[in-house]
Amino acid sequence: xNILEIKNVTKKFGGLTAVGNVxxxxxxxxxxxxxxxxxxxxxxxxxxxxxIYQVTEGxxxxxxxxxxxxxxxxIADIGITRTFQNIRLFKKLSTYxxxxxxxxxxxxYTILDAIIRNRKFKVGERKLHSQVNELLxxxxxxxxxxxxxxxLPYGLQRRLEIARALAxxxxxxxxxxxAAGMNPEETIKLMELIKENRDRFNLTVLVIxxxxxxxxxxxxxxxxxxxxxxxxxxxxxxxxxNPVVIEAYLGEEEVTLA
Ligand SMILES: Nc1ncnc2c1ncn2[C@@H]1O[C@H](COP(=O)(O)OP(=O)(O)OP(=O)(O)O)[C@@H](O)[C@H]1O
Numbered sequence: 001x002n003i004l005e006i007k008n009v010t011k012k013f014g015g016l017t018a019v020g021n022v023x024x025x026x027x028x029x030x031x032x033x034x035x036x037x038x039x040x041x042x043x044x045x046x047x048x049x050x051x052i053y054q055v056t057e058g059x060x061x062x063x064x065x066x067x068x069x070x071x072x073x074x075i076a077d078i079g080i081t082r083t084f085q086n087i088r089l090f091k092k093l094s095t096y097x098x099x100x101x102x103x104x105x106x107x108x109y110t111i112l113d114a115i116i117r118n119r120k121f122k123v124g125e126r127k128l129h130s131q132v133n134e135l136l137x138x139x140x141x142x143x144x145x146x147x148x149x150x151x152l153p154y155g156l157q158r159r160l161e162i163a164r165a166l167a168x169x170x171x172x173x174x175x176x177x178x179a180a181g182m183n184p185e186e187t188i189k190l191m192e193l194i195k196e197n198r199d200r201f202n203l204t205v206l207v208i209x210x211x212x213x214x215x216x217x218x219x220x221x222x223x224x225x226x227x228x229x230x231x232x233x234x235x236x237x238x239x240x241x242n243p244v245v246i247e248a249y250l251g252e253e254e255v256t257l258a
Contacts, residue, residue: 002061003028003172003204004049009058011044018044020228021058026172026221031198031205033215035239036225042208043085045225046174049206050082051075062172076105079171083161083178085208091150095160098149099135102167103128131167138200139163139193155186159193166197173197175207179214187211191218216240224248 004026011019019041026032034042047053049060051072059068067075090098107128113121136142139159144152149160158178165173175194179187191214198205209215215222216236224231224245232238232245239245 001028002026003063004206005061005064006045006049007059007061009045009048009060010056011041011048011053012056017228019048022225022228022230024223024230024233026204026206028204029198029202030220031194031207031218033219033222034206034208034225035210035212035215035222036231039227040225041228042225043176044228046082046176046206046208049075049174050080076168079169080174081165081168081170081172082174083158083165083176085176085180087154087157087161089149089157089160089164092148094146094148095141095152095156096132096136096145098160099132099163099167100128102164103131103135105168106131135163135167138197139166140189155182155190158182159190162193162197166201169201170203172204172206175205175209177208177210179209179211182211184213187214190214194218 002025006022006024009019009022010017022041022045034045036042044053048055051067051070051074055068059066061067062078062080067078090101093101107124109121109124136145139162141156141160141163144156149157152160162175162178179190182190194205195218197203207215207219219236221233221235222239223233224239226248231248232242234242
């Protein structure tokens, strides 16, 4: 079943067509990759899915419902969360507090419960703290839980951003260049984490990445964008051997799996 359907989507900024007539479907529980040169329109597609931009033409369906007119908070409510190309953490809060803040979004108690500190509040808080600890463990951040986010090494800041996005219990997670700035070893660890999280949380993942080893290593399907248009779509093998892709994007030589 397709959890996300991008149907003939176009986004224009004045005279510039950032995304032109793009079409693709993301199957539930899959990892789908979006690749393409700088300026190809990848982040614009994320911004259209998450309601930051409105489409100029076309429509976007999530679980068969049209989401094209929804506001960003409504998109988060229906189960779509994202990370950003430029990390956007609460830099002065600790690792723990960054995740807790997001977990609070799912809390079931009211402000009144919190003021009178009743049983509902206490049970709810305990649950939130155990969710935070679980995410810290899963993302390998438990030993840095008290570190101020802005002081974490860059690779761990990226992981914290993913942990914070997961705290919202999304159905669809959008990752915008999650391995940017990571060394090969960190990238491999991140790939494993993305796959583990997909399995653990029944997640669907849409990922933009320039690291070809990551894309080719984890994606079930990949779309290649160029100048806002979809150039090709297929599995890693098909993309790596597609002559149009090789010429337009990957270079003259065939890209090998890492
Ligand atoms: N708000 C905006 N106003 C005007 N033009 C924009 C806006 N956002 C994006 N663009 C333009 O749309 C095109 C696609 O940009 P986009 O950021 O989606 O590319 P990208 O594939 O994500 O690139 P990169 O890999 O560098 O992040 C670019 O030409 C960009 O300058």
